[in-house]
Amino acid sequence: MDFGVDPLDGLPLPSRVTICEVGPRDGLQNEATAVPVAVKAELIERLVDAGHAVVETTSLVHPKWVPQLADAEELLRGLRPAPGVRYPVLVPNDRGLERALDLGVQDIAVFGSVTETFARRNLNRTVDESLEMFAPVVARAREAGLGVRGYLSMCFGDPWEGAVPIPRLLDxxxxxxxxxxxxxxxxxxxxxxxxxxxxxxxxxxxxxxMSIDTIAVHFHDTYGQALANSLTAMRRGVSTIDASAGGLGGCPFAGSATGNLATEDLLWQLHGLGVETGVDLSKMVETSIWLAGHLGRPSPSRVVTALTG
Known part of the structure; x- marks a missing residue:
């Protein structure tokens, strides 16, 4: 039987991967009820204590759109930044950037879409209008010395428009x-x-x-492909992978979006491959169990389940 040729065979892996921990923002924004700000603050502290160098903290969007993160300013005012740790904050527009600067934020993110349908559902704008809105935000942030992460959603497929043509993504x-x-x-x-x-x-x-060093990947595990996709991206040179503590998350504007890749599942794979992360798996498991207790349901992470079952 002919099994074909593995196009990834023999390709090297990065010696170290940075995990962008998105649990506090992308993970909690999809919860049915708001999590108390004290719990969010402790979650961030636990993630940093576990060894994370990048923790996406919150989003400065209008509470009407994401009520679960309405306490963003209170959270950021009480944040005790650890040396060498980045705490990106999602900002939707120039007003959001103004708030971020007033709060001393050092890293921001803007969230765009490849597809028109999702751009309208998420930002109430076309793709072109979204980029026009981001332009002064990014320029001003860079002038102020901030790091700017650009998120692009629907890079591989859209529930309304189907498969995304690569030329469209490139553009x-x-x-x-x-x-x-x-x-x-x-x-x-x-x-x-x-x-x-x-x-x-x-x-x-x-x-x-585009330099591979500037590209990160953010996979959801709807079809059980997130780990395989992450390994594939690493073998192509990607060394920054987004993940969420306990696999929390989704997208409130895309009903078919299930949880993010669980940080613990990614750690199990990376550590098994000998790839350094600087993140302690045991502390992450403890954190996800603790958080699951506050959310009132077990963690969907397979590794958390296996290590605590």
């Missing part, structure tokens, strides 16, 4: 980076990506002139 990704973003996170918002598609997308971006 929006290139324009996003030209705004001045320091990093671009490719979002598989509804979890439809497969390893072959990941290879095609990353190869196309690099061929267009």
């Amino acid at each position: 929006v990704a290139t324009r996003m980076m030209r705004l001045g973003c320091t990093e671009l996170s490719l979002g598989d918002t509804v979890g439809v990506a497969t390893p072959g598609r990941v290879v095609a997308v990353l190869d196309a971006l690099v061929a267009s002139g």
Whole structure:
């Protein structure tokens, strides 16, 4: 029987991977009820204590759109930043940036979409209008010395528009980076990506002139492909992977989006491959168990379940 040729065979892995921990923002924004600010603050402290160097903290959006993060300013005012740790905050517009600067935020993120349907559902704007809105935000943030992470959602597929053509992704990704973003996170918002598609997308971006060092990946596990997709991305040179404590998250504007890749599941894979992360798996498991207690349900992470069952 002919099994074909593995296009990834023999490709090296990065010696170290940075996990962008998105639990406090992307994880908790999809909860049915708001989590107390004291719990959020302790979650962030626990994640930093576990060894995370990048913890996405919250979002300065209007409470009407994401009521679960309405306490963002209170959370940020009480934050005790640890040396060497980045605490990105999502900002939707210039007003959000103004609030972030007033609060002493050092890293921000803007959240765009490759597809028109999701851009309208998420930002109430077209893709072009969204990029126009981001332009002064990114420029001002960079002038102030802030790092700017650009998120692109629906990079691999959209529940309303179907598969996303790679030329379309290249166009929006290139324009996003030209705004001045320091990093671009490719979002598989509804979890439809497969390893072959990941290879095609990353190869196309690099061929267009984008440095692999500026690319991060953000996979959801709807079809159980998040770990396979992460490994594929690493073998293509990606060394920043988004993950969420306990696999929390989704997207309130895309009903078919299930949880993010669980940080613990990613750690199990990376540590088994000999890839350094600086993150303590045992502390992450303890943190996810603690958080699950506050949320009133068990963690969906397979590793958390296996190590505590």
